[in-house]
Amino acid sequence: MKRRSLLSLAALSGLSAAVGACSAGPRTPSADVAGFTNQLRIPPLARPEAGVDGSKRFALELRAGGRSRFLPGKTTETWGINGAYLGPTVRAARGDRVRMAVTNRLPESSTLHWHGMRLPARMDGGPHQMIEPGATWAPEWTIEQPAATSWFHPHPHERTARHVYRGLAGLFLIDDPDGPRLPGDYGVDDVPLIIQDKQFDGDGQFSGNVDGGTFGLLGDTILVNGTYLPAFQAQTESVRFRLLNASNARVYRVGFADRRSFQVVGSDAGLLERPVTVDRVKISPGERAEIVVRFAAGETAVLDSRGEPAEQANDIEEGDFVLLKIVAGAALKPSPEVPAALGGTAPEPPPAGARVRRFVLSGSEINDRDMDMSRIDEVVPAGALEIWELDNTTYAHNFHIHEVAFRVLEVNGQPPPAYQAGPKDTVFVPKLAKVRLAVRFGRHTDPLTPYMYHCHLLRHEDKGMMGQFVIVEPGTESRVPRTLAGHRHHN
Template identity: 55%
Template structure:
């Protein structure tokens, strides 16, 4: 046995002096770290729960629909000697009073927000003189139109401030609901959200003969749906935390009208639905789950009406539906939650759980009788 005893060794062979103190320090450190981890976990969990709860948006039953729906005017046009129909569009900045007494800086075509509805027939030659009075370059893309690439208005055909671009083409496709909007590289979302968009309706001989609701603004209503969020007096464009789908607003407007209603006086009402939001997908239907007839999509009229109670539209898509209303009733067009967003995260933070009251239809006490929808609409055409 060694004649020398280690200074750290206990005389009786037990724990060395100071060991209980070190063990106490370790226990205290573990307790402190455990407490910090618990507090952090609770804080993170609380933050996530707050974000999760706050990410769901609904305007159902919360909005007084007291603003008459604006109907975009039909664009004026002239017809040249060779039969070419000529339209004039002017991109410009302005101010729009979406809310009483509050003016918002906006952009529009031939006005402060959105643009007029262009209308042409199949076989017509059209020319559109587009002038840019903004302080930055933009473009105008004819969404859904069959036309030469050099007339398409994509990112490769920018219109400089003060310049004019004049595309021309012959309409050669079936009757359909199209729309126009800017398409600058990296700025499309912003330019559309600020108000640069409008409808382009195409007609043909077949659609003209069908007994469909077709009086523009009467029983044939344009319904350009956008989601918006106001930051004071301006239209916000920032994305929410944990959102990766793009800009998502907290309320909707139709044709630039917040909380819109429309008085209707016919039994059948045709709604030309356009999803002009930049990232949000809608599932349109009615609270009582009444059936409506889908008669047309992006490519034009269907072969026959299709009865359904929901129609889902992603950004840029169009659908033409016909709904029957009863005398004196109020019918709400609503966007419902959707379960096909790919997962619970995207479902909640990408807008899948959201719901909106979009447009109230107010039927008159006496309605004009509408002819029944035809059983056949249009024959499909091969590209």
């Protein structure tokens, strides 16, 4: 039996273990989560300093040398942001001016990319904004996008997988004061769930080869917010969980062991128009989903992930995992119903004659080319609404575009599930699939500083499955140089 197939508890022996059975039908809490007794860690909120101009200044420090306790009796060497592992949650509102101070205390250069944020390219934190050891990078921008769950992580070319796997990641939540009434008490009824798979050696250290195999590392042990075998105590009738797949490669289909339904209220880039009731949501690396779940007083619920049914399975191993035990209090604080209208914008159909760009995805190339830091692959006019067609000629990938919000039009000629029809920035691309996107670009122009598009399976990204685009003033596209001075080619 494969250890990767199911994380559970060998309750009869009293030992924490990964077991390889995939049971038929729903699992019961008593069978699977007796050992899920570690209180779910809630990443602390970053406390900003107030600027004289009303801006919010956040200080973030990339640190090596962390010592984290995940497994019983073991200490793991980790990296973190402002701490030993992961980072604080940055929270700001639409209209805020944010000023970041990102200091690199690592023994090597890195970056910090604001995944899902719409901002000028020179503030994006991609591989062109490297931070040398001991240096501080100070991007600033005004938040001009709707409420959303975004996140941040390093983006050094060819080393992203290693930096994220060691623990460098955190959430960036955007609020909208004029938005709908949803659970919003952070850590109580508005709860982040950063889902990551890991592999440990006998000494409790992270092991496995993030740069090997077809997809990179697929771990056999799940951490949620850096917590092993986590449990959460629900105090309210409804809880809003913000799901983030921060794994290097693994795909999750998140739901409940008892098959209860819940409401999806948001996707990567913002809230949906209206809630969508489902019993599973699928998230590949980099994707997010906001869900609202109702609980009954005194019950225990099990949040888990199940692999695709055999007839729908992809070649990337998904596996079955228990993620979180939720224990509801004997008396729960009443929660309002989710609003029927969430305020998300309706999909905007591309205009007649919209520009169509085609991207052929192969093993680790896009359009038969590896990433070249000196090459501009695409030039896009500011504010454009384009159609991007992804033609996957090989095994599973996913696709992330910096800066933009897009809508999934079709996957193999069919519309996406309703919960994936909202605004997104990352999409799963099954093996041999064709995906069409309606991509809305922003209005920050810079012909000399590129944004990225790439596979967010981090091994693929590091191997070169990435391209670059610039956003320019409409009508100037033909005058933009396609080569960036001062950047070397990377293999």
